[in-house]
Amino acid sequence: MGYRVAVVGATGLVGQRLLQVLEERRFPVDELRPLATSRSAGRRVRFAGSSWAVGEASVAALAGVDIAFFAASGEVSRQLAPEAARAGTVVIDKSNAFRMDPAVPLVVPEVNGHALAHHRNLIASPNCSTIQLVVALKPILDRFGLERVVVATYQAVSGTGAAALDELEAEVRAGVEGRAHPPQVYPKPIAFNVLPHCDRFEAEGFTLEEWKLVRETRKILERDDLPVTATAVRVPVRVGHSEAVWIQTRDEATVEELRRVLAAAPGVVVEDDPQAGVYPTPLAVAGRDEVFVGRIRRDPTTPRAFWLWIVADNLRKGAATNAVQIAEALVGAKARAR
Amino acid sequence: MGYRVAVVGATGLVGQRLLQVLEERRFPVDELRPLATSRSAGRRVRFAGSSWAVGEASVAALAGVDIAFFAASGEVSRQLAPEAARAGTVVIDKSNAFRMDPAVPLVVPEVNGHALAHHRNLIASPNCSTIQLVVALKPILDRFGLERVVVATYQAVSGTGAAALDELEAEVRAGVEGRAHPPQVYPKPIAFNVLPHCDRFEAEGFTLEEWKLVRETRKILERDDLPVTATAVRVPVRVGHSEAVWIQTRDEATVEELRRVLAAAPGVVVEDDPQAGVYPTPLAVAGRDEVFVGRIRRDPTTPRAFWLWIVADNLRKGAATNAVQIAEALVGAKARAR
Structure with a gap:
């Protein structure tokens, strides 16, 4: 049936x-x-x-x-x-x-x-940017607790839609051919540029995209008090959002434990051997359904602080x-x- | 003379x-x-x-x-x-x-x-990424003190040199023409991609670029104990490094005070009226000698925490x-x- x-x-x-x-x-x-x-x-x-x-x-x-x-x-x-x-x-x-x-x-x-x-x-x-974040945070929250999440995003233009993808292509082509192509979808050119401006500006200087990351993450993780904050940035990538995420856990954790917990989590693929060139990029994960995590490392300046690099196909898992x-x-x- | x-x-x-x-x-x-x-x-x-x-x-x-x-x-x-x-x-x-x-x-x-x-x-x-960071942090440190600095960078390929710029152009041109162009300067394609990999990988999973940001910032600000941590990311931008920077000040500050202190600081230009589309981007600051700061806002989840968006021409001020x-x-x- x-x-x-x-x-x-x-x-x-x-x-x-x-x-x-x-x-x-x-x-x-x-x-x-x-x-x-x-x-x-x-x-x-x-x-x-x-x-x-x-x-x-x-x-x-x-x-x-x-x-x-x-x-x-x-x-x-x-x-x-x-x-x-x-x-x-x-x-x-x-x-x-x-x-x-x-x-x-x-x-x-x-x-x-x-x-x-x-x-x-x-x-x-x-x-989209919330989904990949919570998929990676959830196993860490369950095992070690979370006290703080600071996110900087690198978001693909396909998140804005087909017209934005066309605009990126047109701007890139115009650039290669030495012509100008005035932006229409975005307020400024996106080719060879980055825009700290995803969705519209809202209260307190944050964009709606940044508020979504805060509010939705709290709702999904059922932690209304979780300090989550973000800067959301559009980058000239077609498909695949990336996030540089700084977290503080509640309990002590080692990098090895974090890798193990993430590798065992549903929907997560750990790609983390940077000396061998292994870390996720948006171009490489486009077309995949999982959330990819790499560059897992301890921030030695702060107790229980770690960095994660989280990448997923924003049109698929996102x-x-x-x-x-x-x-x-x-x-x-x-x-x-x- | x-x-x-x-x-x-x-x-x-x-x-x-x-x-x-x-x-x-x-x-x-x-x-x-x-x-x-x-x-x-x-x-x-x-x-x-x-x-x-x-x-x-x-x-x-x-x-x-x-x-x-x-x-x-x-x-x-x-x-x-x-x-x-x-x-x-x-x-x-x-x-x-x-x-x-x-x-x-x-x-x-x-x-x-x-x-x-x-x-x-x-x-x-x-x-380069350190210079623009300390130009923006110094007036804040002097007036309000600093307890923590968390940085995610969006770095232009010109920071790697002329061969990298050529590689970006060649990859973009190949992409527009439907051809492949295997990367030689970077380990993975940089066109339509972002690479969490600036300079070589070093101890504890950080890149040399990330360590430079930590060590040099501390030396220049004369604060050997300042908790500074970074993820450095290469983006397909020709000229102009951007940084999403989350700080905690020692003393209370308002967004208006931060704007005033930054606007009065030597070498800093505040471009911060996002509702009117005013924020710095690398494409717009290329060719300029100052450090541009926008998106100055309070992180409401954490006492004395703020976000800054810092952009400068990496070949000039950088x-x-x-x-x-x-x-x-x-x-x-x-x-x-x-």
Whole structure:
């Protein structure tokens, strides 16, 4: 028995990856409804060896759907997701619309899959930069405790969407050909540059991206008081977010213990032999589903302080793969309950 | 009255910038000796509207020189600088060879110009990523004290040299044209990638670049016990190093006070109105001599904790300009002593 599955935002970068990941992981799809806003409806997408027409997203188009992945804007999610959920569709929402709603579980299955037990047909998947952070922090929190987390990100332009990827390519090409290409998606050029500006600026001088990292990490780790702080920076990388993370643990730990705990954690791959050139980079992890951790080392200036270098494919584990894993957890739970 | 000036490494990226900055700042050059290793000797460089033949660097070639800027390798500095200094030439050395020698002042003129008082004809200019950090930290240290500094860098490829810049261009061009271009300067591709690997890996899992940031910052700020720690990352930017810096001050401070103290500090430009799109980026500060600070904000999770975003041209303030400023300070002191 399979499921009637909708993908809202099927023509976007995350939507396309969702279709790909559903296929790769052989998610039991009986019926597929690729949907998008009116701007993109009518286009076609590939799934399971066929070409599918993209319908216009609406409450009617979602009628009878078992599982709907939302990978469109927060506005689209706010308009359609609650009604679809009331009508019985399980919505897995990648947008920022409901993540901090106390009634909505915010889930990374390896980290807090138990939070799925009490959903009301609406489940949020976290921000890309949060997902890879909590996957690496959770095993450390469980074993050694955490007192402080300081994050600097190196985020790929695909996190902004297809238009941003096009802008990077156009700027790079213009640069190679000696032409200028005025930026449109970002406020300043992103090629050969870095921008300490992900998402919009909000209160107290932080960006929304930085607040997401703080709030979502606390919610997922169930540590409302955890001191987490971040600077989020866009870099001219196509796919793959990286994070330089400085932590203080509550209990004493050795680097070897941290490596062991991380290597044993679900969804984590430790790549940490720098003398042999082994550490993760975004270019190398693009297309992979795990979270890669390297450069694990003790900061000798501070008790129980360590650095981690955390890299993941922002479109896969940071978005599509995590959403599909949420669906797998739900379907698995249902299968077990039968 | 001018000076007989030598530039060792005159054909390199920093050497070329040195000639440019000497000219721009009208440093009193009576006689110029552009020098390089045998590999580059014989080439020509531009200075003050003329073309100059590059001689081979040697003790003999430095005879009678008043001020020699060394912008070659640490090996060249170790071979030639001590003997030139003994012979009466004031050596301003950009290499890593003597920076941590207790007998050698390590100087950023705005920060610790007083250390020049006791030089023995050999003065070291710090690592590029250190210079911009201490220029921004010093006014904060003086006014509020500092208890902790955590740095993540975003470093331009020009910091590695001309061959690295060529490699970035070649990789980008190959990418645009759909070809592969195997890396030779860096161990992995740098185009569309970030590498948590600046300089070689050393003890305890840190790179030499990271240790330089720690040790040199402590020496320049004269705070051997200051907890400074860093992750240094190469990004596909041509010129301009950026740093996301999390600090804890000793005394209470407000964001407004930090902005005022930084704005009043020598060599610092505060660009900090993010809602209006005002924050520094490497592309925008390339070619400038100051250190630019933006995104100054309080970390609400920790008492007396703040974030800074520090950007500077690594070839100018990070290298050539700082060396010329050291020479200006020496010459000014001599002029005042007359």
